[in-house]
Amino acid sequence: MTKKVEQLIRAKEIGFMGKVTASLSHEIKNTLAIINESVGLMGDLLGKDAPKDWPPYSRLTNLLVSIEEQIQRSAAIVKRLNQFAHSMDKPLVDLDLHELVRQITTLAQRFARLRGVQLEVETAPESLMIHGDPFRIQYVIFGFIERALWRCSPNQTKVTLVCSPSEDMAQVIVKDQGSPEGDWLREQIAAALSPTGISPGEQDPELAILALTMAELGGSVEIEEVGKNGNKVILSFPAKMH
Amino acid sequence: MSEYRVLLVDDEEEFVSALSERLMLRGIEVDSALNGEAALARLVEKEFEVVILDVMMPGLGGLEVLRQIKSTHPNTQVILLTGHGSTREGIEGMRLGAFDYLIKPVDIEEMLAKMKEAAKAARMR
Numbered sequence: 573m574t575k576k577v578e579q580l581i582r583a584k585e586i587g588f589m590g591k592v593t594a595s596l597s598h599e600i601k602n603t604l605a606i607i608n609e610s611v612g613l614m615g616d617l618l619g620k621d622a623p624k625d626w627p628p629y630s631r632l633t634n635l636l637v638s639i640e641e642q643i644q645r646s647a648a649i650v651k652r653l654n655q656f657a658h659s660m661d662k663p664l665v666d667l668d669l670h671e672l673v674r675q676i677t678t679l680a681q682r683f684a685r686l687r688g689v690q691l692e693v694e695t696a697p698e699s700l701m702i703h704g705d706p707f708r709i710q711y712v713i714f715g716f717i718e719r720a721l722w723r724c725s726p727n728q729t730k731v732t733l734v735c736s737p738s739e740d741m742a743q744v745i746v747k748d749q750g751s752p753e754g755d756w757l758r759e760q761i762a763a764a765l766s767p768t769g770i771s772p773g774e775q776d777p778e779l780a781i782l783a784l785t786m787a788e789l790g791g792s793v794e795i796e797e798v799g800k801n802g803n804k805v806i807l808s809f810p811a812k813m814h
Numbered sequence: 815m816s817e818y819r820v821l822l823v824d825d826e827e828e829f830v831s832a833l834s835e836r837l838m839l840r841g842i843e844v845d846s847a848l849n850g851e852a853a854l855a856r857l858v859e860k861e862f863e864v865v866i867l868d869v870m871m872p873g874l875g876g877l878e879v880l881r882q883i884k885s886t887h888p889n890t891q892v893i894l895l896t897g898h899g900s901t902r903e904g905i906e907g908m909r910l911g912a913f914d915y916l917i918k919p920v921d922i923e924e925m926l927a928k929m930k931e932a933a934k935a936a937r938m939r
Contacts, residue, residue, distance in 0.1 A: 598870060601897040601918050602826055608919035609832035616839050647919055 583663040586707055590660025597654040601647065608643045611636055652678055659706040664813060667706050669742050670695040673735045676710045680717045688726030691717070693733045700735060702742050704813040708785055715782040716746045716793075716805050723750025723803065741791075741808040747798065754797035757805070761793050789813055816843035818933035819861065823853040823879065824868040824895065836922060842929070850874030857887055863936040864913075864929050868895045869903045877907060884911040889939045891932035895920065 615636045622629055655675055677693040684691035713733075720731045729749035736743050757779070764780035765787055786793050790813050796804040820837060824830050825848055834844045845860065847853035851874055853865070865883060869876035880892050894907040894915040904915030913932040916925060 598897045602829070605897065605918035605920065606826060606829045606832070609829055609836065612922055613832045613836050616836055620839065643919055 579663075586660045587662070590657045590707070593657035593660075594654055597650050597657060600650050601654075604643055604647055604650065608640070611639050611643070656710075659710060663705050663707075664703060665706060666701055666703050667709075668699040669702050669709075669744065669809070670698075670700045670735050672706055672709060673713065673733055673744055676713050677717070677733055679710075680714055680721075683718060684721055684731065687721050687724065689721050689724045690730035691721070691733075692730060693735075695733075695735045700737055700742055702809060702811050702813075704809060705789065708789060709809060712782055712785050712789070712791075712807060713744055713746070715778065716807065719779070720746050720748035720750065720803070720805070723748050723753060725750065729801075738808065740811050742811060744807045744809070746805040746807070747802065749798075749802045752797045752800065753803055754795050757795045757803070761795070816841060818863040818929070818936070819843045819845070820929060821853060821856055821862040821865045822846045823848075823850065823865060823871075823876075825849055825871045826868075833920075840926065850876070850879035853879055854882055854886075857883065857890070861887075862890055863933040865890055865892045866895060866925070866929070867892050867912075868897075869907065869915075870897055877903065877910060880907055880910050880912055889936050891936045893925075893928055893932055 615633065618629070618632060618636070622632075652675070656679060659672075659675075673695055674693055677691060681691055717731060717733070724731060731749075732747045734745040734747065736745070760776050760779045761783040763775060764783040783793055786807065790810040792808045794806040794808070796806065798804050820842055822830055822834055822837070822844055823846070824833075827848060830846045830848065834846050837844045845856060845862070847856050850871055853867070854874075856862075857865075867876050867879060867883075871879075876894060880894070883890055883892055891913040892907075892911070894904055894912050895918055896903045896915055897918045901915070901917070904912075904917070907915055913935060914928050916928065
């Protein structure tokens with residue numbers, strides 16, 4: 573099987589997953605809309621017909637407000653799921669890297685919260701357009717965010733994403749305030765991209781896949797240490813991927 | 815008496831039933847249809863200033879129903895309902911002549927404001 577055919581099969585598989593997920597998110601949105609109208613109707617009927625001095629009145633109205641807030645919360649989650657699913661529609665599209673970074677950072681927020689690490693994104697309001705694979709770009713950025721979170725101590729540190737153009741590339745910088753691992757990261761990435769590699773026991777397989785995916789996307793990964801505490805992972809994506 | 819007549823079109827029966835009742839409680843005359851074909855038939859029988867139309871329906875899809883409404887009832891204003899997080903269908907609908915679009919779950923006050931504007935536009939044409 574040629575590499576082109578393998579890529580085509582993988583794109584179709586990812587597209588299938590995206591299609592099913594988008595369809596399910598649409599169904600969830602419909603059920604939320606039904607719950608929203610039913611709760612709204614209950615509130616309308618309560619406001620119209622129930623005596624205000626009826627003991628459970630204020631308790632019921634408070635509960636309805638709480639349900640409405642949870643519907644809005646769920647709708648926002650489903651919106652993120654739907655956007656993520658649509659990132660799998662096509663392997664190559666024109667995309668705004670700023671917007672994509674904002675989306676994937678939002679998806680990673682829960683992972684940061686669970687670790688007690690602050691996750692922030694600093695992107696300019698204007699677009700940073702590139703032609704590329706939104707799903708795989710998100711996969712790589714998420715992978716490096718996750719590793720940055722692991723390096724951080726809970727409740728003390730933060731991870732920041734910065735997005736900027738750089739000549740004919742676009743960069744996403746993942747900065748963390750965790751323990752410095754520059755040498756180890758550089759060694760791992762170089763080994764993953766080298767034909768000889770290093771012995772399987774010493775290779776971090778997930779990091780290797782991230783490095784190989786970056787290479788397949790035509791991009792590169794550079795590592796910088798930031799003082800005694802912190803690392804800077806610079807992901808450079810070509811403005812036009814093939 | 816209602817200031818304007820609304821046709822609510824959505825294949826989710828419980829959604830249509832609850833929203834219709836909420837609109838009626840606010841003094842609006844509402845009729846409903848559970849698919850595109852039934853909606854077009856209702857429009858032949860009766861005049862509506864505003865149609866609230868779901869984009870994703872089995873059979874005749876919302877955008878096709880919109881095309882037919884704009885060709886046979888150009889004064890009727892259509893507000894689209896989309897369940898998607900993206901606004902793609904809404905924007906496509908606006909290009910086809912929809913008055914506006916709303917994303918589910920809908921805020922009733924926002925819907926009422928848009929319906930009022932749409933009814934005004936329908937009467938002005």
